[in-house]
Amino acid sequence: MKPRVIVLRAAGSNCDVETKYAFDCAGADAELVHINRLKEKSVRLSDYQILAIPGGFTYGDDISAGKVLANELRYGLADQLTEFHANDKLILGICNGFQVLVKAGLLPAVDFTKAQSVTLTFNDSGKFEDRWVHLRVAADKCVFARNMPASVYFPVAHAEGKFVVHDAGVLERLKRNQQIVFQYDNPFGRVEYPMNPNGSVDHIAGICDPQGRILGLMPHPERHIDPTQHPQWTRLGAAETGDGLPLFRNAVRYFTD
């Protein structure tokens, strides 16, 4: 059975189609669903195995990135989400989806009552930037990152991607629990701007929950599925697949293996 993926749309989601495509390529059965369908209960979250919140600018990112959608989840769908996670299912948030996960109370751990402890704020460069970044992968904890190579190449495209923590203790716990999955990297030297494209603390690009079943990341794995998406494929030759595909395959295998 192919695992069913709900790619959650809201006003301003815009990476939904390619996120669905990535899951379909990885062997899932992905569907685009508007959040209104969940609110009116014509679609039930419990019918799916994987929830993906795609990139975009939900509600224009007005107020702050992902905030309004995050509140819709936190104050409207908390019970369904708690149950979804408790039933050993997977949640993925990419870019705007990552911003939503941390503001909704799904990362660094599922807790809708506690105040937010991490956030994604304005890039140090002060502007939206689209560029490719090398990422160091810590594959141990997170379901999505299992057996991935130690280094992958994905694009980032955001204005609010700087990962910061409320206090030093938060960062300490993330490290101790091995929740830091992706870090910006420079295979050739020191990691500074633009290799770390936004000024994130500890070069953090993506984190998971303590169980490793919720992943949020700023870079876009769904934009590196086909080898011709690599910015240098005309130099290096086309690889067999893009670096992003294994991430989606891992999610599918969690239910098929």
Place this chain on the structure above:
Amino acid sequence: MITRIELAVKEEFYDPEAQSIVAASRDLGIDSVESVCFYRVYYLLGDLAVAQKAEIAQKLLADRVVDNVAIDEQLNQCDKEAPHWTVEITYNRGVTDLVAQTANKGIKDLGIAEIQEVKTARRYEFVGKLTGDQKAIITEKLLMNKVIEHVLQPDETIFFPTREVPFEPVHVPLAALNEQELQRLSKERDLFLNLQEMKTIQTYYDQLGRDPSDVELEMLAQTWSEHCSHKTLTGLVDYEGKTIDNLLKQTIFRVTRELDKPWCVSVFKDNAGIIRFDDTDNVCFKVETHNHPSAMEPYGGANTGIGGVIRDPLGTGLGAKPVMNTDVFCFGPVDIAHKDVPKGVLHPKRVMQGVVAGVRDYGNRMGIPTLNGSIFFDDRYIGNPLVFCGNIGIMPKDKCEKNVVAGDAILVVGGRTGRDGIHGATASSGELHSESEGTWSGAVQIGNPIVEKKLVDTLLKARDQGLYRAITDCGAGGLSSAIGELAETTGARVDLDKVPLKYHGLTYMEIWISEAQERMVIFVPPENVERALSLFAGEDVEATVIGHTTDDRVLRLYYNGTLVGEMEMAFLHDGMPRLVRKATWEPVITGSDELPEMPDLNEALNHILAAPNVCSKEWVIRQYDHEVQGGSVLKPLVGVKNDGPGDASITRPRLDSHRAIAVSNGLNPKYGLVDPYWMAASAIDEAIRNIVAVGGNLERTALLDNFCWGNTDKPDRLGGLVRAARACYDLAKVYKTPFISGKDSLNNEFQNDAGETIAIPPTLLISAISVMPDARKAVSMDLKKAGNSLYLVGRTLDELGGSHYGDYLNIVSDRVPKVDPEEALQTYRALLQAMQEGLVRACHDCSEGGIGVAAAEMAFAGGTGLDISLQEIPGSEVLERDDIAIFSESNSRFLVEVEEKNGQRFDNLLSDCACKKIGRVMDNNTVKIRGLNGIVRIEQDMETLKQSWQKTLGW
């Protein structure tokens, strides 16, 4: 009751907005600004309890990790001991406040129903000693644009009660007016109709035996405006003793008709031109300008420019899914001193920053990659910048035709109607002047990309379910233009009181001609209305039935049941008198200055690489999401560090296929000052050779034209346009590349306060789109590997007219680059064959800055050196000097990298073309170029050249 909530980034976090204000103040020459604190302010109207205020602040507005927040008091993050000054800026009444709208939703989502309205403001606190003058400069030049914003005063009313205007049908007495009075009426009502047109209208209403209503007159002015009717290009032109009957028909349309390509699906009749993509889908392409709004409010102007052009493919056939944006800008020089900027004009740097931000925010939020563009700088664009926005869409083959029949419901879908953009269509047909920023504020607006994104998503669903029979966009002219055009063959009844409004107080006339953004009109069969309404409601998109189509070819407008306008479609669309214009053309520049002694060409090359029109545009490109939707195959920045200048971009509109589209542009106003014919020829050649350079498909390449010209009432301006249009015919005919869509924007002139009129240089943008069977054959411009051979393809001639090297030497020359399209076509075909066979490792076209710039760019993009010699290159027999050989901007040329082992096959394929092996890729960092006799003329470290190229706009 009003609540004020203020937020700021905590002191320990970096605040990019505050920092950018400090830097920009110093840019203005005000060094005394020590630091800036920036506060986001929300005003909330409604009877909120203390706990509710706290809830709104903490749960919605503030991010606990990074923000400080204060309720009903000011935050205080500046050093109050030091001299400081605070100023708060807010939007003018009626200007769309997107964040406020979202905040309103977010507050209601929290279950707080007491909220009535939200408004936002920005407060800045400056530390440092500032004079009154300096404060005024900072406020006006940095913090706000008075067209849409103002400084909030302590006692200012923030929320206004809405008020109804009493309904009163207005008629405009015409019958008794003499010629002078008719002209005065046209001017007073901003109709921009000429005397002949006013008289035609007068006669028509005389025959009807009544006066026109205000809305009828406005409808005529809008439909007959230059913007909507293209009356100059389709009118009669006296030129060289002959009358040209419809210049467009004689040139651009004609070449498309004669070429008669079976893959041209719909050309020059719908909102965008449609060509075949594959067995199941077609693609369509449209490029528009939004010049005058961008001059006054760069952010909003460009924002709504891109928003507007996205609705063109969406309104083509039964609607296309937007897959790619393009943008091309022409600005004044960004390094001009503030004192040299004419009164009433924004500084070019501010215009550029605003325009880029406007395109960025709209395109990125819509999730449409911006993949192709260029920027051109010239003094004459200071008062009248040009902003070209393009969009490409994909649509199923069976969704390319509209079917307009009587009896269908007319729905307006998407945004609400407000007073924004009243008179955009007519005003854009007039000239800018130093008072424009005051008088035109109604024509300026800010887009809402999220509303448009929702509109696209739901309309495409409705399209696929077959719920409507016809669709068009509300662009210039609003509902008047949309319904007036779409229902031309049937007629329609519209109830203007049914149109959903942003706020009370609009008259029926304003509702009809408002250019509020993000609206589309669809014609829905009665049996589908309910399903359509429920589909839109399901994703929070507003859709409203406002009338229906009829069968008598009359447009009737009602307000509260009263007939307020009645217009025969025949008169509206065919009643306009044809313009007769005179055109003359004489070369302005004749002959060529003597060349001075040859300077150090290393310095010249560095200088040209740093020229604003050549230098890296990475600062702009990176701010656009060029990879959303996942299709990009060749990105705008290429090479070993992803920062070299790609020739054309390639994208796959369908993720499950490697079929792709390549998109490029050509623009060269400098040549137009010598001869618009060769400017147009060069622009077409440039667009096409960029397609060739990336391995595109010449057999499936189509063109778009966008003419931006000065006032064509002046015969010399129109004469240049005639020459350019003729070149379009001549070149497209030989290249077999049909035109599929186009647009013109005339009257691009600026009158300064001394009364002098400055026209833009004649500017023709050519955009090219090519359908490639297999994106995996694409070629990029960065050098790949040391040891590979380098070839020069194409003929180099003594053509320094309008060139960068000519500018560098400060010489004037009429030897503008020409095109030999027959020879070029043969070369292009041979080169594309070599690419199909996989023989070409890199290819870059020679354009601005000639061989020198092309070679340097290929080297630093590839991160490797090269050594080439121009001995015996094709054309060398007429070349007298090395600098001409290196910097001449002759068209139809490429530098090509080929592996040694493929050299012979490459030679064979290009044996009938002008082609010469000139050197090879080196395993070092040096760009070495030898002249016609083998003497080394350029020897530069590639990193030095790259720095020159990157520093100019490395903001």
